[in-house]
Amino acid sequence: MDINLRHRIRARLLKAAQMVTLFIAMSIICIPGLWVVLNSFRPTVEIMAKPPVWIPNELNLDHYRAMFGGVGQGGVPVLQYFTNSLIISITSTLIAILVGMAGGYAFARYRFKGKGAIFIGLMLTRAVPGVALSLPLFIVMARTGLIDTHIGLIIVYVAMNVPFTIWLIDGFFRQVPRELAEAAEIDGCTRWQAFWKVEFPVARAGVASAGIFAFLTSWNEYALASQLTRSTFSKTMPVGLRDFTSEFTINWGGMCALAVLMIIPALILTFLVQKHLIAGLTFGGVKG
Amino acid sequence: MSRLKLPQWFVLLLPAIIILSAVVLIPLLLSLYSSFTPYRLTRPETLYKWIGTFNYEKAITNANFWAAFGRTVLLLTIALNVEMLLGLGLALLVNRVTWGQRGLRTLMMFPMMFSPVLVGFQFKFIFNDNVGLVNNALQSLGFSDVAIPWLVDANLAMFSIIFAEVWTSTSVFAILILAGLFAIPRDPLEAAKVDGCTPWQTFRHITLPYLMPFIYIALAIRSLDVARAYDIVQIMTNGGPARRTELIWTMIGRTGYVDAKMGYANAMGYISIFLAIFFTIYFFKKLNAARTELGMGG
Amino acid sequence: MAQVHLKNVSKSYGALEVVHGINLDIDHNEFVVLVGPSGCGKSTTLRMIAGLESITGGDVLIGENIVNDLPPRDRNISMVFQNYALYPHMTVGENLGFSLKIAGKSQDQIDAAVAEAAAILSLTEYLERKPGALSGGQRQRVAMGRAIVRHPDVFLFDEPLSNLDAKLRAQMRVEIKKLHQKIQTTIVYVTHDQVEAMTLADRIVIMRDGHIEQQGTPLEVFEAPANTFVATFIGSPPMNLLDGIVQQDGTLQLGGGVTLNVPQQYTAKTRPGQKVVLGFRADNLMPCGHSLPMEGESAEIEMTVVLSEPLGTETLLFGALAGQEVQAKMLNPRPVSNGERMMFNLDLTRVHLFDGESQKSLR
Numbered sequence: 007m008d009i010n011l012r013h014r015i016r017a018r019l020l021k022a023a024q025m026v027t028l029f030i031a032m033s034i035i036c037i038p039g040l041w042v043v044l045n046s047f048r049p050t051v052e053i054m055a056k057p058p059v060w061i062p063n064e065l066n067l068d069h070y071r072a073m074f075g076g077v078g079q080g081g082v083p084v085l086q087y088f089t090n091s092l093i094i095s096i097t098s099t100l101i102a103i104l105v106g107m108a109g110g111y112a113f114a115r116y117r118f119k120g121k122g123a124i125f126i127g128l129m130l131t132r133a134v135p136g137v138a139l140s141l142p143l144f145i146v147m148a149r150t151g152l153i154d155t156h157i158g159l160i161i162v163y164v165a166m167n168v169p170f171t172i173w174l175i176d177g178f179f180r181q182v183p184r185e186l187a188e189a190a191e192i193d194g195c196t197r198w199q200a201f202w203k204v205e206f207p208v209a210r211a212g213v214a215s216a217g218i219f220a221f222l223t224s225w226n227e228y229a230l231a232s233q234l235t236r237s238t239f240s241k242t243m244p245v246g247l248r249d250f251t252s253e254f255t256i257n258w259g260g261m262c263a264l265a266v267l268m269i270i271p272a273l274i275l276t277f278l279v280q281k282h283l284i285a286g287l288t289f290g291g292v293k294g
Numbered sequence: 295m296s297r298l299k300l301p302q303w304f305v306l307l308l309p310a311i312i313i314l315s316a317v318v319l320i321p322l323l324l325s326l327y328s329s330f331t332p333y334r335l336t337r338p339e340t341l342y343k344w345i346g347t348f349n350y351e352k353a354i355t356n357a358n359f360w361a362a363f364g365r366t367v368l369l370l371t372i373a374l375n376v377e378m379l380l381g382l383g384l385a386l387l388v389n390r391v392t393w394g395q396r397g398l399r400t401l402m403m404f405p406m407m408f409s410p411v412l413v414g415f416q417f418k419f420i421f422n423d424n425v426g427l428v429n430n431a432l433q434s435l436g437f438s439d440v441a442i443p444w445l446v447d448a449n450l451a452m453f454s455i456i457f458a459e460v461w462t463s464t465s466v467f468a469i470l471i472l473a474g475l476f477a478i479p480r481d482p483l484e485a486a487k488v489d490g491c492t493p494w495q496t497f498r499h500i501t502l503p504y505l506m507p508f509i510y511i512a513l514a515i516r517s518l519d520v521a522r523a524y525d526i527v528q529i530m531t532n533g534g535p536a537r538r539t540e541l542i543w544t545m546i547g548r549t550g551y552v553d554a555k556m557g558y559a560n561a562m563g564y565i566s567i568f569l570a571i572f573f574t575i576y577f578f579k580k581l582n583a584a585r586t587e588l589g590m591g592g
Numbered sequence: 593m594a595q596v597h598l599k600n601v602s603k604s605y606g607a608l609e610v611v612h613g614i615n616l617d618i619d620h621n622e623f624v625v626l627v628g629p630s631g632c633g634k635s636t637t638l639r640m641i642a643g644l645e646s647i648t649g650g651d652v653l654i655g656e657n658i659v660n661d662l663p664p665r666d667r668n669i670s671m672v673f674q675n676y677a678l679y680p681h682m683t684v685g686e687n688l689g690f691s692l693k694i695a696g697k698s699q700d701q702i703d704a705a706v707a708e709a710a711a712i713l714s715l716t717e718y719l720e721r722k723p724g725a726l727s728g729g730q731r732q733r734v735a736m737g738r739a740i741v742r743h744p745d746v747f748l749f750d751e752p753l754s755n756l757d758a759k760l761r762a763q764m765r766v767e768i769k770k771l772h773q774k775i776q777t778t779i780v781y782v783t784h785d786q787v788e789a790m791t792l793a794d795r796i797v798i799m800r801d802g803h804i805e806q807q808g809t810p811l812e813v814f815e816a817p818a819n820t821f822v823a824t825f826i827g828s829p830p831m832n833l834l835d836g837i838v839q840q841d842g843t844l845q846l847g848g849g850v851t852l853n854v855p856q857q858y859t860a861k862t863r864p865g866q867k868v869v870l871g872f873r874a875d876n877l878m879p880c881g882h883s884l885p886m887e888g889e890s891a892e893i894e895m896t897v898v899l900s901e902p903l904g905t906e907t908l909l910f911g912a913l914a915g916q917e918v919q920a921k922m923l924n925p926r927p928v929s930n931g932e933r934m935m936f937n938l939d940l941t942r943v944h945l946f947d948g949e950s951q952k953s954l955r
């Protein structure tokens with residue numbers, strides 16, 4: 007009898023230990039982000055207070071007001087950065103999706119010589135460290151006059167996102183049975199129609215998640231943007247974060263407010279797409 | 295009609311090939327060429343002076359370069375391993391939860407969505423010796439009454455950087471490994487239990503082999519953009535103080551843009567590219583091996 | 593040596609109870625088959641014995657010991673799964689030897705045991721292959737081999753043959769039977785195929801909706817079904833069931849103007865006005881001149897044949913009686929055309945009467 011009891015108690019203890027560990031892990035994941043959010047609402051004096059103020063006395067929107075208030079109050083042209091980021095990310099994502107869809111479809115549906123090698127080759131372009139790539143790109147862009155323009159950054163981000171988009175979309179098209187398109191072709195569609203009317207709708211979720219992934223990459227990219235942009239005309243938000251630092255001090259409160267502005271769209275998109283994202287990454291990878 | 299007819303797959307791949315050539319391949323060729331010149335941004339005519347492998351020799355004989363290279367490899371090795379282990383642990387824990395798992399999964403992806411530069415600032419703030427969360431907490435709880443110089447001391451600064459890097463990237467592993475756990479058929483796990491395995495033995499002999507492909511996918515994906523760590527380091531310490539946290543990437547950045555020695559920087563850039571490609575190919579190879587092991591190859 | 597006892601065992605998922613306090617005592621060396629329609633709780637019961645599913649109430653005993661909370665590894669059982677559950681990354685040999693390796697046996701012992709099991713199941717030539725390179729039947733044999741190498745106290749099978757084609761299934765059925773004779777262990781076997789149940793079992797346990805409906809030897813449940821559910825579930829083709837009412841004069845009114853005498857063995861057990869269900873098998877309804885000689889009570893019935901299914905030595909005839917479809921069997925068959933009216937003999941000594949309300953046998 008007591009052997010059963012012992013096993014039951016041990017199982018309970020194990021479960022409790024797991025819950026505690028999980029709770030600690032989740033806290034470590036959440037606290038840094040929450041701290042940034044909290045500080046964006048606190049006055050600078052409180053952030054800098056020594057000894058620290060743990061329970062906020064006052065929460066206000068001052069940092070946000072300053073942020074959107076324009077350049078005047080030592081602020082940063084956040085709205086301009088936000089618009090730049092939006093334009094650059096959305097445009098580059100759309101193009102990357104189109105290019106990636108063509109490529110992903112080619113990998114999923116056609117057999118050709120050197121397929122594996124071409125695939126790895128495309129992937130490896132992504133492995134080039136941004137800072138190493140930024141040097142020659144800087145030279146080329148400076149020569150062609152694309153430096154400090156939206157177009158320049160858009161082209162770069164398209165190239166950056168294409169390999170990954172191909173990987174994801176390839177995985178999704180593989181899940182669409184080949185027979186589906188063949189049936190449509192037998193029913194009288196051209197290959198083109200068969201693609202748009204049958205295969206695309208089925209793989210649409212995958213395309214959407216590839217798109218969101220590409221968007222987030224562009225939205226968050228820093229290494230290249232920091233070298234290829236100069237003026238408020240083309241700076242993106244990650245680069246803009248640096249405007250809050252001066253030689254010796256950092257305006258933490260203002261920076262936190264901008265950080266929140268950057269995170270919110272990213273979080274919403276992630277939430278929308280998380281399920282497809284996992285499926286896409288693993289199908290692309292595992293089913294080879 | 296003697297038009298050249300290209301195969302369809304090639305036409306479909308063409309846009310990708312063109313854009314990648316324009317943005318990656320051609321600049322890389324240019325940088326390869328310039329790495330054999332003493333090119334300086336401020337003196338354009340230096341681009342046409344051929345100096346052979348001088349830049350490479352200079353890099354290879356430079357102790358600072360090797361220190362940075364070693365530190366980079368060390369950072370990558372530690373970070374990738376720690377991320378993998380923590381991600382594995384986290385995934386196993388979350389997999390155990392039956393209630394509210396969706397919410398946990400979303401929370402888990404939270405750090406992945408932070409821009410690396412933001413992560414850099416965030417942890418620069420958190421580890422700030424004066425107003426940072428960590429020191430404030432340690433002091434308030436009475437563990438320490440001096441300000442610990444997290445970002446100044448060489449070892450502590452490396453630790454802080456690795457902490458930040460692990461914080462953002464563990465979720466990549468956790469998410470993918472969790473997907474792997476979902477994909478494991480239930481039967482072999484139960485068969486193992488009946489065959490007499492303890493939970494640890496079941497994990498070791500059944501779960502882990504099934505997870506290997508997923509772990510290698512995560513490693514491959516991560517190694518595709520390990521250089522994201524550059525953003526974090528650049529913000530947190532920028533290789534300083536006094537080169538104590540210098541990585542190969544921060545060294546390239548400084549040599550190229552601050553010292554304007556593009557040729558030299560490009561030579562080092564090439565070495566860093568080969569490093570990244572080495573890691574990536576290594577993990578893709580492992581991935582394929584793990585897939586064949588499970589009979590999933592094809 | 594191991595008996596298995598289930599004492600008032602129940603299982604709930606949240607508020608939903610799927611196994612309702614069942615009692616079952618299984619003897620050492622007995623081959624017990626749990627059979628029943630899909631979703632009736634067979635697998636759940638088996639998995640509770642295995643320890644893969646926690647039990648909500650009652651006790652499970654293996655041998656003398658209560659094992660309610662013991663993990664599977666401490667129960668000395670082995671199990672064969674419906675989808676084989678082979679380890680894809682191990683060779684056949686490694687699959688077979690895995691449990692021994694876990695138990696810490698020496699490599700020599702493992703090799704000997706694996707060789708023995710492989711010989712019993714004729715797997716010797718596949719030992720180096722991975723499961724991915726085997727046919728369904730071979731995988732099934734590996735799964736069984738994995739179970740027998742350990743010499744467990746109890747063998748548990750969960751629909752082990754349901755993924756095989758009909759021919760292979762028949763063949764494997766024989767092998768399992770032989771295996772049981774050879775290794776002499778307690779076996780609990782789950783299936784929803786009544787033919788499998790009849791051919792393999794020492795004792796059949798028929799389940800429905802988490803209850804045990806009847807248990808007994810294959811012949812007992814075939815000859816004396818406890819209720820209409822068992823009657824239709826066991827035997828192929830299923831037993832014909834016709835609703836009827838017992839009359840004052842001791843006859844049985846079946847509707848559509850068909851009337852029979854209440855069979856002698858049931859006259860004392862029925863009362864006038866009682867609603868009953870008459871059950872008989874196709875083997876007991878045969879056309880005159882194409883039947884076995886019938887001794888004892890019988891009835892003559894005229895019926896129109898709607899469809900005939902020649903099976904060679906016999907022909908199945910489908911007709912309508914008292915407004916319900918009925919199957920009959922014709923021996924020494926001659927061609928029958930659809931729509932033909934024929935006279936049939938119903939062997940009243942072999943019919944069953946069930947209560948119309950409770951559906952329980954009136955025997």
Ligand SMILES: Nc1ncnc2c1ncn2[C@@H]1O[C@H](COP(=O)(O)OP(=O)(O)OP(=O)(O)O)[C@@H](O)[C@H]1O
Binds near residue numbers: 610784
């Ligand atoms: N995890 C679960 N949660 C809720 N209900 C469950 C769960 N597992 C099984 N059930 C329910 O329990 C009942 C019995 O399931 P069980 O698997 O034992 O059926 P079965 O007799 O083996 O059927 P089959 O012949 O189809 O395998 C079913 O109605 C099923 O829906």
Ligand SMILES: [Mg+2]
Binds near residue numbers: 634635636750751
């Ligand atoms: Mg079942």
